[in-house]
Amino acid sequence: MTRVVVGGASSGLGLAIAEGFAASGAELLLWARNRDRLEETAERLRVEHPAATVHVAAADASCPAAAEQIAGAATALMGGADVLILNAGGPPPCPPDRTDAQGWRSALQLLTVTPIDLATRLLPGMRAQGWGRVVAVLSSGVREPLPELAYSNGARSALTAWLKTISATVASDGVTVNGVLPGRIxxxxxxxxxxxxxxxxxxxxxxxxxxxxxxxxxxxxGEPREFAAVALFLASEAGSYVTGSFLSCDGGQARGTW
Ligand SMILES: NC(=O)c1ccc[n+]([C@@H]2O[C@H](COP(=O)([O-])OP(=O)(O)OC[C@H]3O[C@@H](n4cnc5c(N)ncnc54)[C@H](OP(=O)(O)O)[C@@H]3O)[C@@H](O)[C@H]2O)c1
Structure with missing residues (x-):
């Protein structure tokens, strides 16, 4: 049974990805901040997909302790993870001339430090077993910065650079690392x-x-299920030779060729 950790799994993109894995009979660890909403989601998935096993853990990705909490839960409940979906909420909108140091610290913890810390904790198990998938939910702002989302543009770009760097380090161990860039889902x-x-x-x-x-x-x-289909492909066996790639899922909105 594939063991999958999905962040931001009680709503939107994370939920659609979790639904896709549940439909395939995976063992899931869903995480987000609100435990009640996670429990409701987990119960619904258990009923709709009896072959799936669904665990939950509550943590706040903007807290420095989140990665340790979630990696610890994945190890305790599932013995590790084969697939890691890096996803949580987004930072507040802010134009680039109104950012401040505290806003950057918060955005970087939420969108950069926590996902890197979580992946760093779970990657050794994937590498040791010779198979693993990391898929990050990013944003079209990584490719074409969005005027009102300065924190998101900057913090997700830093995460993207790390993902590209680590993808080369782990590729020969059978582990792929990719990102999906939603436009407007x-x-x-x-x-x-x-x-x-x-x-x-x-x-x-x-x-x-x-x-x-x-x-x-x-x-x-776009529909969340259309976005999830891209993430599910990257996390599948079929995606074995795609790594260090950042795919747009945006209905053609990005105008560049890469
Ligand atoms: N939808 C799009 O088209 C789009 C485009 C560009 C980027 N994105 C990015 O993609 C990510 C997912 O977006 P979405 O549209 O699926 O949003 P959503 O429907 O609001 O879902 C967000 C999920 O993340 C959880 N979450 C929020 N803040 C969190 C935190 N601090 N720590 C842990 N979990 C947290 C939420 O649950 P709790 O509130 O219970 O924590 C919820 O499960 C966001 O980062 C968003 O900015 C989305």
């Missing part, structure tokens, strides 16, 4: 960002959403 986080933008610009949420969708070649926001 229809989740609670994107709804909140749209609502914030509507308020700032004195427009309705429907207007903001229609303008965003019109800027996407596909003409619509």
């Amino acid at each position: 229809d989740t609670a986080r994107v709804a909140a960002l749209d609502a914030g933008r509507a308020e700032r610009e004195g427009r309705s949420v429907a207007e903001v959403r229609a303008a965003s969708a019109a800027a996407i070649p596909a003409g619509r926001y």
